[in-house]
Amino acid sequence: MxxxxxxxxxxxxxxxxxxxxxxxxxxxxxxxxxxxxxxxxxxxxxxxxxxxxxxxxxxxxxxxxxxxxxxxxxxxxxxxxxxxxxxxxxxxxxxxxxxxxxxxxxxxxxxxxxxxxxxxxxxxxxxxxxxxxxxxxxxxxxxxxxxxxxxxxxxxAFLIFLFLNAFRRMLTEPLSELTEQISHFDTGRLEQSKLHVRLEDENELKVLQDAYNHLIDDLIHFQDQLNQTQQELRDANQKLDEQNISLEQEVARKTASLSKIMLDLEQQKDELLHNQKELRQENESRRKIEEELRKRNDELAESMQTLKMAKDQLVESERMASLGGLVAGIAHDVNTPLGVGVTAASFLEERLKGLQQAFDDKTLTSKTMASFLNEGQQTATLLLTNLNRASELIASFKQVAVDQTSEAERDVDLKEYIQEIIQSLAPNFKKTRHKIELDCPDALEVRCAPGVIAQIITNMIMNSLIHGFENKNSGTIKIKVSEKDGEIEIDYQDNGKGLPRQLLNKLFEAFFTTRRGRGGSGLGTHIMYNLVTQTLKGQIQASSEEGKGLRYQIQFPARRDN
CATH class of the missing domain: 3.30.450.20 (PAS domain)
Known part of the structure; x- marks a missing residue:
């Protein structure tokens, strides 16, 4: 306050x-x-x-x-x-x-x-x-x-003085008197231990005094009840002694019966120990079997890990083998225009030496000069044509080869890119009469890793060439590309020998091939399936009838949300 x-x-x-x-x-x-x-x-x-x-x-x-x-x-x-x-x-x-x-x-x-x-x-x-x-x-x-x-x-200051004076008269002095009387409390003289404080008003201290005196009265009443209860307890103890004597006699009879039961329990204990020994031996045998099983499981896990690593190496080998075949074909195809270019350059060099000799001997005539200019123009045209051909082949091969070894995404004109892939595979078709027909809208762009598209198209074409057109010199491959509602659809068909139904169901399985023992790894279609479903987030289906060719239907989004 x-x-x-x-x-x-x-x-x-x-x-x-x-x-x-x-x-x-x-x-x-x-x-x-x-x-x-x-x-x-x-x-x-x-x-x-x-x-x-x-x-x-x-x-x-x-x-x-x-x-x-x-x-x-x-x-x-x-x-x-x-x-x-x-x-x-x-x-x-x-x-x-x-x-x-x-x-x-x-x-x-x-x-x-x-x-x-x-x-x-x-x-x-x-x-x-x-x-x-x-x-x-x-x-x-x-x-x-x-x-x-x-x-x-x-x-x-005046208010503090009034408060302190009132506290001393109304609270401090009565409380001191109450404390002194309570300190003389004696359990043997409860009636004399009651409080008798002179209080002028009916205040909280008066209520406290009355409550304390009422508590003393309750203690006196409870003490009387306690004395009566103690007398009853003494009587009950006497009866309990009599009951203890009777109980001891009954315990003696029960002890004799219990001794017999203990003998039976001892016999059962011996039997139980024997059973425990047998059970321990059986547990030891089971533990050895579990350790052997755990060891076999560890060996199996290591074998699975080795198998997974071998599979990954085979997948990478398949990709590199595809790229190696592409390199060999392009090298052979580039060699022809380069050879023609070298021959033309050698001829031009020889004619230049003859012209220089005639000029030095002062025997150069207008007819000789006109003949040189005509032959030089033809040779330069031949040289430029073959060098441009080699440059186009190398540029096409470079783009496809880089894309097959890179996972970077970029915008790709699908028609131009598929044409580059077909051009890079052209050396594989030089000795055959197979045809590839491409139907794709102009300026159709997709955003993806171009190497994925190159790997899929290459695998499908090479599968048709190696498996579908086996023992066949004239075949047709049709590739139709379209876009619908932001989805790219690629419909690939060949008129090769096809697959029977029982083999078609295993087409996308790893290590499945119809050329086992003849260079086939069985990973081409498996890689193609994983590229479509996992990398492009699309779907691929295959359908075929024996003798009527093989058809792939691929669908994937033109642009994927990152």
Missing amino acids: LSVYFVLTLIVTVGQIFTEYLNAKSHIESELQTLKNTFSTSLTRAIWELNTLQAKSIAEGLMELPIVDGVQIRDENANYISDIGRTSSQPMEPVTTGVMRDHPGGTFGYSFPLIFEFSGRTSQVGDVTLYSSFEIIFGRIEVGIFFLIGNAFIKT
């Missing part, structure tokens, strides 16, 4: 002091505004007449006033004429209306313009700022503050 009163008194006192401060500050601001009416006329005329000494004299006179701590006088260009006392920097713009501002350092000021009237016209000749401070305000309210603080201190 005293703490709450102290806090409230502190808040009220601070509020009164703050109110006094605001009132004093308001009066000082009013007095500063009043000074405007007193000095503005003379100060305006002094500035108008360019009488700087008089303006400074007026400023010094204003500093003599008790409420003024600083004076700033500026002309119409915001240049200081006088700046004395505690002041602060002002904005460069001239003051157009009277305004009161607070400034750093505990000061505040009233700024007003100086207006000069001449012949009915007004002109601002400058402005004035009068400063006052917190110390001036505090000087005015100092006595009132000390009075408020003293008043609050006296009231608080």
